[in-house]
Amino acid sequence: MMFLRIEFRWHIPIILPPMNPLPVVQTQIPPDVIDLGLGNPPLSLLPLDLIHTSAQKILSQNENSFLQYGTEQGDGYLRAALADSLSKGYEFSVHAENLFITAGISNALDLLCSLFTKAGDTILVEEPSYFLALRIFADHHLNVIPIETDEHGLVPASLAGTLASASPKFLYLIPTFQNPSGHTLSQERREQILQLAIKHNFIIVADEAYQLLHSSGEKPPKSFGAYIDSQRVIALGSFSKILAPGLRLGWMQAHANILNRFANSGLMDSGGGLNPFTSAALRGAVASGGLEANIGKLRLRYANQIAVMDEALHRHLPQAKYILPHGGYFFWLEFPEAVDVSELRKRASNFKVDFRPGALFSSKSEMKNFMRLCFVYYEAEQIEEGVKRIAVCLNSM
Numbered sequence: 001m002m003f004l005r006i007e008f009r010w011h012i013p014i015i016l017p018p019m020n021p022l023p024v025v026q027t028q029i030p031p032d033v034i035d036l037g038l039g040n041p042p043l044s045l046l047p048l049d050l051i052h053t054s055a056q057k058i059l060s061q062n063e064n065s066f067l068q069y070g071t072e073q074g075d076g077y078l079r080a081a082l083a084d085s086l087s088k089g090y091e092f093s094v095h096a097e098n099l100f101i102t103a104g105i106s107n108a109l110d111l112l113c114s115l116f117t118k119a120g121d122t123i124l125v126e127e128p129s130y131f132l133a134l135r136i137f138a139d140h141h142l143n144v145i146p147i148e149t150d151e152h153g154l155v156p157a158s159l160a161g162t163l164a165s166a167s168p169k170f171l172y173l174i175p176t177f178q179n180p181s182g183h184t185l186s187q188e189r190r191e192q193i194l195q196l197a198i199k200h201n202f203i204i205v206a207d208e209a210y211q212l213l214h215s216s217g218e219k220p221p222k223s224f225g226a227y228i229d230s231q232r233v234i235a236l237g238s239f240s241k242i243l244a245p246g247l248r249l250g251w252m253q254a255h256a257n258i259l260n261r262f263a264n265s266g267l268m269d270s271g272g273g274l275n276p277f278t279s280a281a282l283r284g285a286v287a288s289g290g291l292e293a294n295i296g297k298l299r300l301r302y303a304n305q306i307a308v309m310d311e312a313l314h315r316h317l318p319q320a321k322y323i324l325p326h327g328g329y330f331f332w333l334e335f336p337e338a339v340d341v342s343e344l345r346k347r348a349s350n351f352k353v354d355f356r357p358g359a360l361f362s363s364k365s366e367m368k369n370f371m372r373l374c375f376v377y378y379e380a381e382q383i384e385e386g387v388k389r390i391a392v393c394l395n396s397m
């Protein structure tokens with residue numbers, strides 16, 4: 001068997017097998033299938049050069065403190081650079097002492113459940129909501145109550161009604177370019193929900209994975225990070241959708257009293273802060289403005305992808321109703337009541353196409369006639385072809 005031989009500067013040969021037979025990425029899509037349901041960025045948009053330059057900088061200096069157990073709240077250089085970058089992106093001051101580095105939003109949610117809840121506790125979610133967050137809440141055996149939403153996000157009157165009889169530990173919200181609906185919570189409702197959190201003493205966990213990904217000139221309302229002084233808000237951010245998911249890096253923005261609970265947890269005490277090596281490797285990419293340039297590039301590309309999907313839907317699936325998204329990753333299609341999208345999906349493999357059925361995102365086993373499509377993963381021709389295949393599949397029912 002042939003082996004690759006890599007020689008480093010200090011002449012320690014590292015022997016690697018020529019081919020790794022085990023998988024590397026989470027989702028394998030057969031080459032002839034178009035999966036318009038997948039909520040991942042394509043490999044072509046993951047900025048290897050930017051991360052290479054940034055990582056090389058710290059690896060070529062004669063300083064290795066990032067190889068030590070890290071400070072509990074996360075790499076100080078990265079937090080300072082991120083605070084500057086977010087202050088520009090969010091248009092209000094973000095301070096490094098209010099940021100806590102996580103291994104991504106999924107990790108933050110899991111940690112939050114570990115520290116703030118016990119099995120059987122009640123939490124509130126939007127109906128529909130991000131299905132994999134629902135899985136994390138199920139892992140913690142939480143009692144999940146869904147709250148009604150409309151095209152302006154969570155309905156405060158419905159939340160107030162639920163709070164008359166429930167005492168939730170937290171409300172999990174995706175306020176901007178929601179997954180799956182693409183809807184954005186209005187400014188007025190943000191303030192109403194905050195008032196309810198103060199009155200009823202629960203935490204708002206704002207998952208802001210898409211906050212910076214607006215694809216039209218119009219910006220969404222401010223991040224929930226603007227309200228951390230209330231001590232009722234934890235705003236979660238992630239590098240997954242603005243840089244690369246494989247970094248497994250994100251952040252929480254909250255009042256110091258809340259962050260101290262995380263910093264003093266057993267996990268941090270034993271293992272130190274999260275991902276100090278990756279954090280150090282990203283310092284330059286954030287401090288140099290490379291992150292902002294990358295977000296600018298993504299916004300332009302996604303605006304184009306939205307236009308392509310919108311046109312394809314008009315042409316091939318006129319029976320689907322939707323509100324055009326102005327950012328994020330998703331179109332949320334509503335079909336006539338009689339269409340069961342989970343049933344449709346069972347047939348979709350025959351047509352070499354895939355999507356996510358609405359029922360996945362429902363805590364009430366509803367939304368059966370809804371479908372989530374993602375516009376970021378494929379090039380224009382594949383988006384058009386994928387939508388066409390869905391239409392052929394639907395017409396075959």
Ligand SMILES: Cc1ncc(COP(=O)(O)O)c(C=O)c1O
Nearest residue numbers: 039104105106130179209238240
């Ligand atoms: C709303 C939402 N939250 C969280 C995540 C996962 O984030 P991370 O990669 O930071 O764990 C996703 C990914 O699709 C998402 O859509």
